Amino acid sequence: MSNTQAMCTSFKGEILSGIHALGTTVIRAGTGADTLKAALYLASATINAATTAYTVSGEVSGAGYSAGGVTVTNATDPTTSGTTGYWTPSASLTYTTVTLTTAFDCVLIYNSTQSNKAISAHTFGSQTVTAGTFTLTMPVSDATNALIRIA
Amino acid sequence: MITTTKGNMDEALLDKREGQFEDDNESTAWVEYWDGDEMVHRSVHVHLKKPMISTSEIGGFS
Numbered sequence: 199m200s201n202t203q204a205m206c207t208s209f210k211g212e213i214l215s216g217i218h219a220l221g222t223t224v225i226r227a228g229t230g231a232d233t234l235k236a237a238l239y240l241a242s243a244t245i246n247a248a249t250t251a252y253t254v255s256g257e258v259s260g261a262g263y264s265a266g267g268v269t270v271t272n273a274t275d276p277t278t279s280g281t282t283g284y285w286t287p288s289a290s291l292t293y294t295t296v297t298l299t300t301a302f303d304c305v306l307i308y309n310s311t312q313s314n315k316a317i318s319a320h321t322f323g324s325q326t327v328t329a330g331t332f333t334l335t336m337p338v339s340d341a342t343n344a345l346i347r348i349a
Numbered sequence: 350m351i352t353t354t355k356g357n358m359d360e361a362l363l364d365k366r367e368g369q370f371e372d373d374n375e376s377t378a379w380v381e382y383w384d385g386d387e388m389v390h391r392s393v394h395v396h397l398k399k400p401m402i403s404t405s406e407i408g409g410f411s
Contacts, residue, residue, distance in 0.1 A: 205405040284400075295352050318401045322375045329354045330380075330392030337397055347402045 210283025210348040214276030231275075232311035236291045237267035238332070239304040245319045252306060252314035261329075262296035270307060274339065284344035291334040298327045305334060318346055351382060353389035358382075363389065374399040 212218055216226065235252070239245045243256025254265060271289035278284070291305065301324040307317045325332065337343040350357045363382040370377045375395050382390040 203407060205407050210405060297354070320397055320399075320401070322395045322397065323370055323377055325377075325379070325393045325395070326391060327393055328381075328388055328391040329352045330390050332392070333394045335394065335396045337400060342400075343398075344400055345397065347400050349402055349404050 207278045207281045207283065210281075211276050211278040212283075213348060214283055214285050214346070228311070231272055232309050234270035234272055234287075234317065235267050235308055235310045235314075236270050236287075236334075237265075237306050237308070238263070238293070238298070238302050239306060241301045241303040241324045243304065245304050245306050247319075249306065249316045249319060251316050252308040252310075258298045258300065258302045260296060260298040260300075263293060263298060266310070267291075267305075268293060269310075279341035281349070282341040283348040284339065284341055284346060286336050286339035286345040288336075288339075290336060293327070293332040295329065296327055296332060297329055298325075298332070301326055320345075351390055353382060353384070354387075355384065355389055358384070358389065 209218065237252055238258040239256050240258055245256065252266065257265060259265070268291055270287045270291065273288040276283060276285035303324040304319055304321045306319050309315045309317060336345055341347065351360050360382065363384055366381045366383065368379050375398055377393065377395045379391060379393045381388055
């Protein structure tokens with residue numbers, strides 16, 4: 199036998215589940231899963247790795263769209279496979295009967311339970327919607343394709 | 350019947366136009382309904398393909 203330097207795979211999954219608190223300022227609002235939301239942003243907005251929280255700046259607006267976006271269905275806990283921790287929303291993000299006439303190309307997933315702190319930004323080809331439905335479907339939730347992976 | 354900017358309308362009375370796009374990041378399809386030269390409905394379906402990956406590293410002792 200020999201020892202191997204590595205980040206423990208269980209830790210990767212547990213980070214996604216909020217098990218570890220390495221800082222001193224962690225305040226948990228509860229023991230259940232947090233509520234996540236998904237907001238859409240205009241192509242002219244600046245949402246990126248430096249985004250720390252949900253912002254109304256650059257968010258889409260239009261008939262049928264509520265500021266802050268929609269709630270993310272989170273019925274499946276983060277898990278691991280191989281050496282990868284991963285998580286994917288368990289249902290599509292659907293914005294039903296909206297009119298968004300200014301081009302948008304980004305969705306920000308954020309934690310509305312934890313002061314709207316940002317989780318991830320995902321871009322796609324610029325779109326508009328007219329009296330219709332905008333649907334974002336998720337990749338397969340596995341170690342290769344999951345929406346959020348810590349490899 | 351579909352939702353339009355003019356209320357619910359019979360699809361059969363409208364001109365339906367569809368399109369799709371695919372690259373490494375997404376697979377997207379859209380459908381539009383036109384009433385003459387006016388677009389009265391547009392829906393979009395985006396399938397995200399590209400995951401968000403964070404690679405973990407640990408430091409050693411020197």
